[in-house]
Structures are given as structure tokens and as C-alpha cells.
Amino acid sequence: MNATDALAAAKQASIDGKLSQTAVENIECWLTENRYAEYRDQVADEIAQQKWQALDDAFWTIIPFGTGGRRGRMYPIGSNAINDRTIGESAQGLADYVVQYHKGQKDLSCVIAYDTRHKSRHFAELCAGIMVAAGFKVYFLDDYRATPQLSYAVRYKHCDCGIMVTAS
Incomplete structure (x- = not known):
């Protein structure tokens, strides 16, 4: 699945209630911005496999930086994961x-x-x-x-x- 098709599928998953809107916004960055190019195929593969819950968990927000640094679960992709x-x-x-x-x-x-x-x-x-x-x-x-x-x-x-x- 290419990035364009993956983004369309993610947007449809949001309409269907399977992904949050903020997850789709962050996924769009990872699929379209050059700074995330090395992760594009992996994001598209997870979308093709319809891993909606994992994708929503990994992308629904940007992992915050607090007094204890960044804390979260490890996952190879996503703005809300340690990777x-x-x-x-x-x-x-x-x-x-x-x-x-x-x-x-x-x-x-x-x-x-x-x-x-x-x-x-x-x-x-x-x-x-x-x-x-x-x-x-x-x-x-x-x-x-x-x-x-x-x-x-x-x-x-x-x-x-x-x-x-x-x-x-």
C-alpha cells in the first residue's frame, strides 16, 4: 500500500470510528513529511493490516516531555511511543x-x-x-x-x- 492509499484508508477508519482524528493527523505527518520517510512503509503496512487499535495508541498524541523525560510504551512507530x-x-x-x-x-x-x-x-x-x-x-x-x-x-x-x- 502506498502512502496516498494508506492515508485514505486511515481517514476512512476515522470516519468509521476506528481511529481518532488526532491519530489520523499525526499519521498524515508520518506518511507525507520527508523527515519521517524512513517510517513511511511501516506505517502504511500497519494500515494495510488494519491495526487500528495499535495505530490509535501510537499516534493519538505526541508523547509529552515532562520532568521525568519521555515515558510511554515502546512501539517501532508513532508519535506517542518510545522508538x-x-x-x-x-x-x-x-x-x-x-x-x-x-x-x-x-x-x-x-x-x-x-x-x-x-x-x-x-x-x-x-x-x-x-x-x-x-x-x-x-x-x-x-x-x-x-x-x-x-x-x-x-x-x-x-x-x-x-x-x-x-x-x-
Whole structure:
């Protein structure tokens, strides 16, 4: 199923009460905007398989960023799920904020840690790549760590920020 047909099917599913309108709006972004191109086929496949409940859960909102970071269930696609796209957006957002906060500073640095939870290391490596691409020196703690160890490392290394990938 191509993106045009997938979008038409999603809109019809909304009319039929199988998808929320906000899910369709977010699905439309993922099917039509270039920044989501790598996920387009997967979104279209899920629509072709009529996975309406999973799609509605994954797209009904944009997963919020709160005091504890982003929290949600893992699903490979969707704006309301923990996946490569939403974790990458979080890391890029942090990088952009720190760069703006430290206007003109050239030696920005970040510590990244992860715990034993499913895909924690994968997401930590993804964050590291994004921070390096944004010009940060990254200290990657290459083993399972507790959150207080990240806090200590940020202070010890005099870093500008830290990222802890954890489900807690």
C-alpha cells in the first residue's frame, strides 16, 4: 500500500470510528513529511493490516516531555511511543537547548548512561550519535549504570548535560 492509499484508508477508519482524528493527523505527518520517510512503509503496512487499535495508541498524541523525560510504551512507530524517532527528537531537542543556552561556547559535553531495561543501550547509542553530530564531546558510560552514577559523572566531568536512558 502506498502512502496516498494508506492515508485514505486511515481517514476512512476515522470516519468509521476506528481511529481518532488526532491519530489520523499525526499519521498524515508520518506518511507525507520527508523527515519521517524512513517510517513511511511501516506505517502504511500497519494500515494495510488494519491495526487500528495499535495505530490509535501510537499516534493519538505526541508523547509529552515532562520532568521525568519521555515515558510511554515502546512501539517501532508513532508519535506517542518510545522508538528511535521520539528518542532521537528528545536528544536533538536537548542538544538544541544546551547550544542555545551556552551561546557561542564551543566545548560542550554530555555524559550518557543506560540501565538494564530493554533497548536502553540501543537508545543510549542513538542519543550519543545525535549529540556528537551536534558538536558535543560525549562520555558514554559503557556498562549498566544507576541514575545517581550519571549525576555524579556529569559533575565530575564538568559536563553541560547528561542523558539517562531508563524505564524508571
